[in-house]
Amino acid sequence: MTSAALNIPELDQCVHCGLCLNHCPTYQVTRLEPESPRGRIHLVRAVAEGRIEPTERFGGHIYLCLMCRACETACPSGVQYGRIAEAAREVLGPPGSPLARAALQFAFTQVFPFPRRFRLAARLLRLYQRSGLPWLARRVLPGRLRAMEAMLPPVPARFFAPDGEVYPASGPRRARVALLTGCVMSTLYADIDAATVRVLRRNGCEVVVPRGQVCCGALNVHNGERTAARRMARINIDAFQDAGVDAVIVNAAGCGAAMKDYGHLLADDPAYAAAAQHFAALVKDAGEFLAGLGLHPPANRVEMTVTYQDPCHLAHGQKVRAQPRQLLAAIPGLHLVEMEGSDRCCGSAGIYNLLQPQMSQQLLQDKMEAVARTRAQAVVAPNPGCMLQLRAGAQRYGPALPVFHLMDLLDRSYGEGDVPRRVHARQHGKIPVGPR
């Protein structure tokens, strides 16, 4: 993609009023216009007009952005900043040093599109975690890698590998839905995928898990790699389109936002543009879908005071704010205390915490202070990136509290009932879920 191709219509909508400035976490921290949404849009426009070159310095501003899209919530003109930033990143290519760029390019094109390879990587990680190496790593690794290593949760023994399973609804069927198992969700958080299936079934949903689905491609798109991302979108559309479902359920906010944008990603592909639009309209966040369907109230008490972190790509990216809170309120015994700035980014932002550790840690520290002020006993954040980041924040800065996915807590409140927790009814394929 050339600089001139950056001349996208989204740019025309910004009249540089500046109302985005103080909603931008990187502007709040730096107070620098080039690190603000308005400033970045101005930079992209300048590149599109050929007034400046897309240099490394330009890339520095574009990649210090978290892509949290809080500016989109603040914008009176409805400027789709995310699309502008994604286009700029496509021109720039992946971020970082030459080595980092090569590594990312490899991951985006050779690992993420291939679930088997991703699961293999996760298995190797589990082997590593169970060996004596972490002890050694904590002593010899340089600070940044050591921090990365410390962030990873224990990899479970079994993953949620999609294999065309169909889980019947418990009680009368109200809907037939498909589940995106996801890359990180189906490996590091396989138990949450399983919990999501159980919660959906409890709510009268027949759940299908189409075979052949792959990672949604969000990380690619956010980091300047769109060729493989488009391929992944086409694979997913093919995998889901014959499932005959009322909705495609996603329990990771970042993936949901990316898949709702497939229509845009494949707009120039005549063979897929229409199918992508259709597919995107089916995509629903799990909490969004259940609140819309009308939740069957869970019965078991979960005595806990929690605070809720709005994942950026749920609150800003999908405008889903009220629904997760409604579901939490339906759990008996659970008490929600709002934190200050719950829709401000925690600094996870996909792989941002690895690429921009300084800014990421600053935001995480602010976030943990806001969490601490609520005196909550746990944080709820329905997105894997936020969960990893907040878990690391709880360890590093305190308060030492657990981090839950919304589906986790709902599942607990439903308890055993008529949907067994360990063994899953299925019509074909192997039993995909490991022990909790």
Place this chain on the structure above:
Amino acid sequence: MDRSALVRELRAVVGGEHVLVEPEDVIVYEQDGSIMQVMPEIVVLPGSTAEVAGAVRAARRANVPIVPRGSGTGLAGGAVPAEGGVVIVLTRMNRILEIDLRNRLAVLEPGVINLDVTTAVAAGGYFYAPDPSSQAACSIGGNVANNSGGPHTLAYGVTTNHVLGVEVVLDDGRVVWLGGYVPDGPGYDLCGAFVGSEGTLGIVTRAVVRLMRTRETVRTLLAIFDRMDPAMQTVVDITAAGIVPAALEMMDRLTIQAVETGAPAGYPRDAEAVLLVELEGVREDTDRAVTTVRDLCTRRGAREVRVAQDDAERQRLWKGRKGAFGAMGTLAPNYYVQDGVVPRSRLPEIMRQVADIGARYNLRIANVFHAGDGNLHPNILFDMRTPGELDRVIEAGADILRACVAAGGSITGEHGIGLEKKAYIGLLFSDADLEAMARVRAAFDPDGRFNPAKMFPTPITCAEMRRVPAKIPAGLWI
């Protein structure tokens, strides 16, 4: 002194990372909220009064212009470095230094965001009254420079009525206080002279502002009209009835369309005009006023008068109004906002004239303004890339301002003269008036180093400014 020596000196004053010189850094400071653009050579972000003074001294030694900038939300090009030089950005100086509720004042650094002042004191039942539509982004320093108003200006007055004193850095780097912590000090009202000086006299580094007590009751009404004329007549009626609303705002059909497309506030898309009326005071008075205003609206043929039922609805109605300028991006890639003022009894006829001017130049004009003050904001919509369109826009804008002056009004209510309206200041002031102002300016800043080429008339118009790049280093785009 050459440029690199100046950069070295500035780096020594504020630290290396707070001096920007690369095109990919400074280009974003070429524009504010207006349509003017001139690329700065050097951008400096001081963190303290001493650093501001050091930067001013360095620029003076190097004999280059100094342009102060806050959040860059101004609408008249006031923060655009028309003659290049050093842009001093005050965004890092954003501490609230003191809140003194017993004496109802706050001491602020210039980069404090307007809305943050109210947020900081709201729990105690206080607020900072001047509320420009950009209040979620604009800074106190910029408000002082532009003597900013806002919807609630009608009841509370503009920035100058709320600033008790300012600490400023003068052209030689001296730091002085004008005014102080108590009102009505002896001697010349130099603080009053400084407020509204648009960055031409010096740089504000601290401001002491008044805090107001929140009223017992606030009621917000939305009156919906199918025609513009009766809506304007209603504005005249309300004030003639002896009611002073806290705010009295008007939005026309195009503006409603913009808001409802960008970030919906619940305005009816098919209305020709809506009035947003806010009434406040003790409950009994306010309820009476609500009834009176409702009757006046109905008598002029309002289709519906809604009263916000709760705070959430009230916030939503205001959010739409405050985002209206920013929402113009949904209608056209560019807009040129005018800031004319007329006596409010002339509102019906001036709105007819604005519509005629739009028709004559074949331009769409979206109106959103402080009707209670007679302060118009016609937003002329256009696309900079269409050849010749900008010239028509500027002509149409000039016609609107001439009409305002002819109606006994003024060319700016609150946005300032800046770069954008300096060609029209002669419509309002005689040569002798301007000479008196120039002498005030020279008393503070004899070399004309602060924000040159602003406010005072030059023989060139905005359209022509694009053609005089000789003295402008990086070219001027508007």
